[in-house]
Amino acid sequence: MKNMKKLFAGLLCITIILSGCTSNNPSKSSNVMYEIPQAKEEIIPQHDDIDFKDMKYERPDIDGIYAKIKDTIDKAKQSGQQDSVLSQYDQILKALQNYDQMQVIASIHNHLDLTDTYYEEENQLLDNEFVKLDNRMNEMTKIIMESEYKDAFVKKMGQAFIDRYEVNRKLNSPEIEALSEKETKLINQYNKRSAANDYTTIKDGKTVTIDDLDLSSFADIPAYYEIYEKRNKELGGIYKELVKTRVEIAKKLGYENYSDYAYEVLKRDYSKEDAAKFEEKVLKYIVPLYQKLNSKFSDKIHALHDGQVDVAGGMPYLEKALQSEFPKAMQEAFAYMKQHGLYVYDDQKNMLHAGYTTIIGNEPFMFINTSDYKDPGTMFHEFGHYYNFFLMGDTIWNDSNNLDLAEVHSQGLETLMYAYYENIYGENAELMEISNLMNMLSSILQGACEDEFQQEVFKKPEMSLEEMNQLHAELYKKYMGYPVEYEWVDIHHHFETPFYYISYATSAASALEIWMMSMHDRDDALQAYRNITQYTLNTQYLEPLKASGLSNPFDSDLIKNIADQFTKQFL
Template identity: 30%
Template sequence: MKNLLCLLLALALCSGPVASAVKWASPASAHPAVHYDDMLPVTAFDETALLSALKELESTCSRHSRDRGSRETRRRVQALYEQIMEETDLLATLANLSAIQYDASGGAPEEAALYLELSAQQTRLTSRCYQALAVMAASPYGDILDADAGEGAADSLMGYRGLTEEEAALYEEEDRLIQTYDQIMEQGVPVLAEGRIWTAESLESAGVDGETYEAVSQALAEERYRAAGEVYLQLVRLRAEQAQWAGYDDYAEYAYEALYTRDYGLEDAADLHRLAKRYILPLQLRLLEETSEQELRALSVRSRMDGEEVLDAIQPFAEGFDREMGETFRFLRDHHLYDIEYGETKLPTGYTVALPAYGSAFIFNSPYGDYQDLSDTVHEFGHFFETFHCAQHDLWTDFNIDVGEIHSQTLELIFAGQAEELFGERYGEAYRNAVLYNILDSILDGCLYDEFQTAAYQNPEMTAEELNRLFKALSEDYGYSYGPGVDADPAWVENAHNFQNPLYFISYATSALSALDLWFLYLDRPREAKETYLELSALSLSMPYMAAVEEAGLRDIFEPETVPALSETLEEYLDGRPISYGEQRGGSAGRFEEILLILCFVLVTLGAVLRLRRAQRQRAERRRRDANDPWPSQESRETFRRSGPDPWSGQDKKPPWEL
């Protein structure tokens, strides 16, 4: 039987590692004005106070005595609960700060050791907290949980059994393997070639001839791919065990349902794969043909900026989009909640993480040094904006990646409208085409890697060579081409998501399609689109993707006609034709008002001319009132809990445009 706990635990374990002495502030409070420098250094987390509070909470809630429901006992339970929330928020914040330091250092040994230590600590303590809260849920004080975490929180914890030692060991081993992958990709693997041992570093300093350099480079690349592929095979088999512990037949099904809580399944995704190949690929190829290499090179030169210049370029857009968005952007800058400068040691990644102890978030990015730094930073600020305004206790953090990525990718598209002001007409158009290309790339690569990973996790006994052949065959279906004699491609190991965030990539495809939908609305009716964007940002990320899209009034991408319709609209845009989104949201009500005015005029005129009897006027008035409110009142909807995404990847989701 599938265990509900695996769902809670999967969500709890998705956040990164932690550590450091931090002054805590409730996520529900105003965002404290704390500069990033004051959050450092990152140190270990002292779990003494947390364990003491958990033990006392269990004892108090399980005690069978007359004072069990007294006001004094209730106040104590409330205080213990709040202390536990504070401590776990601190733990999560320190974990994420540790992750930032790890990535900024290039996975240096000291940061790597702290990362592993805190990750294991967070895994263990998260499970321990749920065990104690399950006791509270079964007591007369379960309503405290529902009041803070949302109706049904207490019920969801009933019967929580906690992580076994074997399960905890699987998660720790998973973290260790991911770090091994990071080290392989960052530092390479020594190789025996041309009669000696080579590393990437020794090759660069050796001063060898061109032929030797080429041969050794090829050997180093092959060994790097081989070693990373072996790590992936270990991860696939380990994750298969995780899925079995949770009661699933395979890890692909587990990831979709438990890890990412999607309200669409593998079959829906397979249909999307086919539609993307048929309708999206031709448009991407058209963009590739219509944007010259020379224009992209010139754009890259014009768009070289350091981190502060990137933020300077984005700030007027954020302030003009919405007052609250502008204030959030200024808070980001004033407190330096970002690391987006070039760093020689930085791992090639980008993301936004929550800092729940501060009711805030942090943007990390390893820049390209070209126009993509603008779009990547806009992308991550979309996540920051949502996280900043949806702060909640870490133990209750819930998120749906497919929803969160709509925020970020839509903002990329809308910001592209500012490109002409930044780069002039010619290169502004090149920037818009580049952003559009990357959005379509998100759809196609989202489907490609989803198809590839689904096959890998449903067939965990595949060899690395079989995976390389599979990736080459699938890549060709999505528009990639290879030279003669190439029958396998190991380049899939370059995509860190395959290792770090399995089955994540399809979320880029679903959200990019919805982002296109919202962007088309923006091109036709900007004000309405902004309202829809802010509406969507305010929705809880615990709301599943399809439900959130429906709530926002966007189209269902899994309906057979939606992807063809989106591709047709995009073709119209590329042809230079005006975009007409169709009926306004609530447009029917507007038409009824117009009809109503006409009807009133006609009735009044007829009444004056024909001297209608009083009874006729009364009947007409009743008809007018009925027409004025033709729709039944909307059903009241559940208020979903707000949350923030953690972690969010931006940099490694889309490779540089190949020139």
């Protein structure tokens, strides 16, 4: 089981043009009327005021944690030990908080340099041991719940904690510990190889890599596919092993299929059948819309010069926007991030090819590989995650966040930043906004496509790599209009967090609703966004949408309304 305590939110791994047009014309806005609940005042939890550079990694006392758990179990079986049992349980939770903090620090350093074997090994060790510790925690909690201390324990911890424990213990077992270790090893192997640039072919008598090719030249396209076929063969082989391992994990835990298990791990409050119905709407309304928009705007968008403003260059624009109309708490989060260096924007060759935000204890941290993500829209996206994490406060053993909701926090902020594109991009502002909006639609299409791909793969886990490539090519053509046969292995979510990808589609739909709302009444849109970001830990997706004044994307006309708005405004 993945450690859901290691809160994480990220970006699409496939590099896309994050760009977009200031469209605050009420006459072109949606006819849908919204009733937005009054926003609550943000409560900023205590933070540690520590710089990232001063966060030192020290391997946790793993043996000490095991010993404390064993002693607590022994005491729970005796009489007259209530105070000791409850006190030691607290001590263990605090030790696991430190454990998690150390693991996140190790993982960040591992991602900064995937060739650093020390942090790679530490990260893998802690990941493997957490699965075992998680099982011991479930065992200890079960024994306490069956002891004379049950009532005192429930009163102390709260029913919500107990409910999370009941869910959590279904998702892990000592029986899967060896399989979980194998899964972690395969993920680390993938991360290391996916960052490598040693896949080559022969062109004009010379050995070349992808970096040596001019991908705007038709003459270099055959060499590109020769290299990617080799990359696909190795990384796809790792994926096949991961699929096999994950199917075994699900079976040992009593699930008929892995997808049901994965949806529970991700704390989804909708089913894979709901996702399939959502994908039908996407095919009906978004696919033809995207094709028309692409035909009208793609040449103009490709003609835009790259590198007008880079990721770091976007920071002053975001800071000014936050000061203009966003909650004071967002301004404080941004100032705190800068003050304590809780971010990295870099393009070192051995960095993990990803953009994500995580949390170290109660300190959010933003990671962006700028060789992959060059546009400030990436930073706007990640700061949406950062702010939500900033409001979380301390987390404990069985806390988790909701990925669908997390991506509304990020993509919603992207849409609200369109109002500042004229300052950022000048005469290109309108086209940059259109580009960014098209990428939101692409997120919906790709999210639906990759979810359908994974559903099919895990239905038939014996599928060969060639069959997987063919399946992906067919599905990508159905959704995007052209086949992508080999490059799916660059989507790290398939390897690290199966079935994550549909969250990009659902959340992009919700973010586009905030965009439509902003054209009718920007204050409403800002308030809806402010509402949705207040949901941090141990929440689901659909209820926060409702409470924030947003639509359920599964049982409403939201997808059709989005298509109608785009058609009215741009076609």
